[in-house]
Amino acid sequence: MAAGPTSLTPRLQSCVDRFAKALVVPAKLMSLHPRRRGNPGKAAALAPAITLGVLSAFEGYVEDVLATAFYLQQQSFGQIAKKLSINNPDVEDMERLVLNNFPTVKRAVGVDVTxxxxxxxxxxNDAWVRLTLNWNELKQEAGGWMQVRHCLTHGLVSGASPEVWPAPLRADKPHASTVLRHKRDGRHSLNLNGAISCARIYITGGQHLGNLMAAELGQTLSWKNVPDFAQFTPQADETAAPRSHRDGHTETAGQVDDEQE
Structure with a gap:
């Protein structure tokens, strides 16, 4: 374990604080959504905007926190630059870089993370369900959301209405449609529930891996300033008793929001 930080030592907390600041606008965009059942109208543009903002913030955080952590390990600038020559990192990519450089945290990665x-x-039946994802499921969903970003960034879809989302370039990455809402004729839609879930997945993944590195470097991180991407609160008559999902999720049925684009 590295020695404790001095007043001149770069602190990983500054990376978390910048991550929090980068998430302010996506969080404010979320608050603009009417959150009503039915066609959201022009507010449909908010979900892709939130998603792009969150994933851009995560990319900046990954580069920032890993560069700082590697520097604290006394790695050279050349080593750091080479290792961080990455594009569109998802949670699994961050995990790989953390494990390659902090192998002692391997047993702790993903433990009790949901x-x-x-x-x-x-x-x-087109009803929204609440799912509790474990670490491996979180990484899988994060990979799907990064494909959503790729499609949006390169103009393959607009994200503001049901569309056909292209397959990923890499065969080992999940299709964007795996995290989107199924519609007719092979189309899928991106809406506010999805954008909020994307934010929660990436913040949880980044927080977990950041905390592991910080502990190895003798630092402690505070995440209190990171915006809260709260889920919809269902009405009492919209939820049913929890039941076990066949893939291992915890699932609660409920038509929380029924945006029909």
């Missing part, structure tokens, strides 16, 4: 999201599952 995140609650909302999603419309296949054959769920």
């Amino acid at each position: 995140v609650d999201v909302r999603k419309v599952l296949p054959h769920s």
Whole structure:
């Protein structure tokens, strides 16, 4: 374990603070959504904007926090630059870089890490369900959301209405449609529930891996200033008793939000 920080030692907390600042605008965009059932109208543009903002913030955080952590390990600038020559890192990419450089945290990665999201599952009668994802599921969903970013960034879709989302360039990455809402004729839609879930997944992943590195370097991180991407609060008559999902998720049925684009 590295020696404790001095007044001149770069602190990983500054990386978290910048991450929090980068998430301010996506969080404010979320508050602009009417959050009503039915066609959201022009507010449909908010979900892709939030998603792009969150994933851009995560990319900046990954580069920032890893560069700082590697510097604290006394790695050279050349080593740091080479290792951080990455594009569009998702949670699995960050995990790989952390494990390659902090191998002692391997047993702690993913332990007791969960995140609650909302999603419309296949054959769920178009109803939203609340899912509790474990670490491996979190990484899988994060990979799907990065494909959503790729499609949006390169103008393959607009994200503001149901569309056909292209397949990923890499065969080992999940299709964007795996995290989107299924519609007719092979189309899928991106809406506010999805954008919020994306934010929760990436913040949880970044926080967990950041905390592991900080502990190895003798530092402690505070995440209190990171915006809260709160999920919809369902009405009492919109939820059912929890039941076990066949893939290992914890699932609660409920038509929390029914945006029909």
